[in-house]
Amino acid sequence: MPLGEFGRIERYLKPLAAGFPGALGLTDDAAVFGVPAGHELVVxxxxxxxxxxxxxxxxxxxxxxxxxxxNLSDLAAMGAEPLAYSLVTSLPAGLGDEWLADFAAQLAEDQRDYGIHLMGGDSVSTPGAVTLSVTAFGLVPAGQALRRGGADPGDLVFVSGTIGDAVLGLAVLQGNLTAADPQPLIDRYRRPRPRLSLVPVLRRFATAGLDVSDGLVADLGHLCEVSGRAAVIHADRVPLSAATRAVLAADATLLATALTGGDDYEIVFTVKPEDRDALLASGADVTEIGRLVPGGEPGSVTVLDAAGQPLPLPSRGWTHF
Amino acid sequence: MPLGEFGRIERYLKPLAAGFPGALGLTDDAAVFGVPAGHELVVxxxxxxxxxxxxxxxxxxxxxxxxxxxNLSDLAAMGAEPLAYSLVTSLPAGLGDEWLADFAAQLAEDQRDYGIHLMGGDSVSTPGAVTLSVTAFGLVPAGQALRRGGADPGDLVFVSGTIGDAVLGLAVLQGNLTAADPQPLIDRYRRPRPRLSLVPVLRRFATAGLDVSDGLVADLGHLCEVSGRAAVIHADRVPLSAATRAVLAADATLLATALTGGDDYEIVFTVKPEDRDALLASGADVTEIGRLVPGGEPGSVTVLDAAGQPLPLPSRGWTHF
Incomplete structure (x- = not known):
C-alpha cells in the first residue's frame, strides 16, 4: 500500500531536514532561522x-x-556558501514510493557532499508531468555577492572547467550523436558539478559573473547586457574536455553547439587585467577566453575563430518558451 | 506574436519586483538581502x-x-510580517500572454494590499497542467515564531473569522450544492483572506497555532499531534457566516463538511486560560471553541454536538495523495 502524503514526508523527507534546526523537523508550515551578523542571504x-x-x-x-x-551552481556563481533549500515536488498519483525513495537517497548523498540541508517545501499531486522546484539559500558576507552587472571594458573573461560536454551528452542520449567516449559527456549532462570550490576565488577576483546554463555565449551575453558592455571571445581558447575534443575532431561544426548548448554549470566571470596573475596563481581551474571591449552593442558577444574571423553561430542559446 | 520568456519577465514580472531592492531587478539568478538584527526569517x-x-x-x-x-496565511499563522516572495510558474506553451497579464495584475494588487514584493523565481514551460508555487518570506522577532507545538492541557482553543464557507463555495461551483446566497461562499473559496491583522495578537497570546487549510478538525489535529495533546471542541461554538448558517438550516448534515472541508485560511490557536479576557478585550475577531484536555490520544480531536455527544465525522480533512 502506498504511503500517502504524510507517510512519504515522514519517511523520505524528514530525515533530509534533520541537520537544519530551522526546518523545525518539518512539523510546521514554515522554517524559521536567523542570518549571522554581517551576512546576507542569497536566494x-x-x-x-x-x-x-x-x-x-x-x-x-x-x-x-x-x-x-x-541551484547550488547558482549559489556558487553568486559567491555564496550553501545553507539550506526548500523543495516542491508535484508528482503524478501513480508514481510509486520507490521513485521517491531513490530520489531522496540521492538528495541525502548530495546534501553530505555539498553541505546543505532540506528546510521545508510542499508535496502535491499532479495530473501532468513530474515538476520539481528548489529554492536554495546561501550566505555571503554583506556586500560581496557576485552579480551580472559591474564588468568594465578591458576586464578579462574567464570560464571554469570545460564547456560543451553536457549538450553533446544530451545529443548522445537522444540518439543524435555517436561518440567514441560517450560516458563522460552523458555524466556531465546528468550530473552537473556545481563549482562551489570557486567561491573564495570569485569573491576575491571577479567583477561580474554567472553560471553557464543557457550556453556560454548566451550567458556571457546576459552578463554583458546587465553590465552594459560587449565581449569578444576566442573559440580556440574555450576549454574542452578530451571527450569533446574527440567529437569535434570528427565533426568540427559541432563547435558551435558546444559554445551555445548550455547545461554546462561552469562559471563565466570577469576579472581586472591586473588580477590575472594572482587568479592564475591561486590554482583555480579557470581559463581566460577573451575580454570586454570598449564600444559595441551592449549585450553583444563576438566569437572569433582561430584565424581571428567571426564564427557564425546558429543561435546564442536556449530559451524556455 | 507571443513575448517569449525574457519578454514576459520584462513586462509582467519585473514591475512586481520594483519595491524590493534585494530582488536586484530580476537581472540576476538570485536575490540578495539581509535580515534586520534581532529578527528571524520565516519561510x-x-x-x-x-x-x-x-x-x-x-x-x-x-x-x-x-x-x-x-502563503500569506502561513506567514500570519507563524506570527510573521510579510517581506517578499519568489514565484515559480510552469505554464503550458499555448497559454497566451493575456493569461499572464491578468495573473500579474492581481499579484500587483495583492502586493499593495498585503505589503509584500516579488523577489525572484523561475518561469518554465510544461507539457502538463499549470503549476504554480510561491515561497514566501516573513520576519518575526527572534524566538517569537508561533509553532504547532507548545500547547498544554487546559489551553483554550480559539479560531478566527468563520469556518466552512470555502468548502461550501467549492460545492456550489462544482454543481453539488444550491445555496440561497452563494456569492459569499464562492468568494471565500476563490479569495482567501490571510489574517495578517492577527499577527500582533498571536505573538502576544498564542501558545501554538496554524492556519486552517486542510480543515478545522484536521488542522487542530496537527497542532495536537505536534504538541502531543488531545482536544475537545464544541460544534455549536464554531463561528459560521450567515451564508453558511443558511445552508446548514436546509441540510444539517453539511455541518460535518464545514468542519472538515478546509480552504478556510483562518487561524486555529491555543491560549492560556488566564489570557482569555485580555485576548477578547483586544477586539480581535476570534471565537473560543474548546480546549486541550489531559490524557487522550495525542493528536485526537473530539467534536461534541450541542447535546454534548461526539459528532460522527466522515473524515478529518483533506490529504493530497
Whole structure:
C-alpha cells in the first residue's frame, strides 16, 4: 500500500531536514532561522519539468542530483556558501514510493557532499508531468555577492572547467550523436558539478559573473547586457574536455553547439587585467577566453575563430518558451 | 506574436519586483538581502496545480490571489510580517500572454494590499497542467515564531473569522450544492483572506497555532499531534457566516463538511486560560471553541454536538495523495 502524503514526508523527507534546526523537523508550515551578523542571504529558485528539463524515464537519482546541483551552481556563481533549500515536488498519483525513495537517497548523498540541508517545501499531486522546484539559500558576507552587472571594458573573461560536454551528452542520449567516449559527456549532462570550490576565488577576483546554463555565449551575453558592455571571445581558447575534443575532431561544426548548448554549470566571470596573475596563481581551474571591449552593442558577444574571423553561430542559446 | 520568456519577465514580472531592492531587478539568478538584527526569517512554500488545487478555467486573477494568499496565511499563522516572495510558474506553451497579464495584475494588487514584493523565481514551460508555487518570506522577532507545538492541557482553543464557507463555495461551483446566497461562499473559496491583522495578537497570546487549510478538525489535529495533546471542541461554538448558517438550516448534515472541508485560511490557536479576557478585550475577531484536555490520544480531536455527544465525522480533512 502506498504511503500517502504524510507517510512519504515522514519517511523520505524528514530525515533530509534533520541537520537544519530551522526546518523545525518539518512539523510546521514554515522554517524559521536567523542570518549571522554581517551576512546576507542569497536566494535562488530553479524548476525542472519532465519532458522539458529532463527525460521522463531518467533515473530519479539523476533527476534529484540535477535539480539540487543546478541551484547550488547558482549559489556558487553568486559567491555564496550553501545553507539550506526548500523543495516542491508535484508528482503524478501513480508514481510509486520507490521513485521517491531513490530520489531522496540521492538528495541525502548530495546534501553530505555539498553541505546543505532540506528546510521545508510542499508535496502535491499532479495530473501532468513530474515538476520539481528548489529554492536554495546561501550566505555571503554583506556586500560581496557576485552579480551580472559591474564588468568594465578591458576586464578579462574567464570560464571554469570545460564547456560543451553536457549538450553533446544530451545529443548522445537522444540518439543524435555517436561518440567514441560517450560516458563522460552523458555524466556531465546528468550530473552537473556545481563549482562551489570557486567561491573564495570569485569573491576575491571577479567583477561580474554567472553560471553557464543557457550556453556560454548566451550567458556571457546576459552578463554583458546587465553590465552594459560587449565581449569578444576566442573559440580556440574555450576549454574542452578530451571527450569533446574527440567529437569535434570528427565533426568540427559541432563547435558551435558546444559554445551555445548550455547545461554546462561552469562559471563565466570577469576579472581586472591586473588580477590575472594572482587568479592564475591561486590554482583555480579557470581559463581566460577573451575580454570586454570598449564600444559595441551592449549585450553583444563576438566569437572569433582561430584565424581571428567571426564564427557564425546558429543561435546564442536556449530559451524556455 | 507571443513575448517569449525574457519578454514576459520584462513586462509582467519585473514591475512586481520594483519595491524590493534585494530582488536586484530580476537581472540576476538570485536575490540578495539581509535580515534586520534581532529578527528571524520565516519561510513557507505552497504549490498549486490546475485540476487539483484550482479549476483549470478559473480566472487567472483568482488563481493569483489564492496562490499568494495561502502563503500569506502561513506567514500570519507563524506570527510573521510579510517581506517578499519568489514565484515559480510552469505554464503550458499555448497559454497566451493575456493569461499572464491578468495573473500579474492581481499579484500587483495583492502586493499593495498585503505589503509584500516579488523577489525572484523561475518561469518554465510544461507539457502538463499549470503549476504554480510561491515561497514566501516573513520576519518575526527572534524566538517569537508561533509553532504547532507548545500547547498544554487546559489551553483554550480559539479560531478566527468563520469556518466552512470555502468548502461550501467549492460545492456550489462544482454543481453539488444550491445555496440561497452563494456569492459569499464562492468568494471565500476563490479569495482567501490571510489574517495578517492577527499577527500582533498571536505573538502576544498564542501558545501554538496554524492556519486552517486542510480543515478545522484536521488542522487542530496537527497542532495536537505536534504538541502531543488531545482536544475537545464544541460544534455549536464554531463561528459560521450567515451564508453558511443558511445552508446548514436546509441540510444539517453539511455541518460535518464545514468542519472538515478546509480552504478556510483562518487561524486555529491555543491560549492560556488566564489570557482569555485580555485576548477578547483586544477586539480581535476570534471565537473560543474548546480546549486541550489531559490524557487522550495525542493528536485526537473530539467534536461534541450541542447535546454534548461526539459528532460522527466522515473524515478529518483533506490529504493530497
Amino acid at each position: 535562488t529558485t530553479d524548476a525542472l519539468v519532465a519532458g522539458v528539463h529532463f527525460l521522463a524515464d531518467d533515473p530519479p537519482a539523476d533527476i534529484a542530483a540535477k535539480m539540487l546541483r543546478v | 513557507t512554500t505552497d504549490a498549486l496545480v490546475a485540476g487539483v488545487h484550482f479549476l483549470a478555467d478559473d480566472p487567472p486573477a483568482d488563481i493569483a490571489a489564492k496562490m499568494l494568499r495561502v
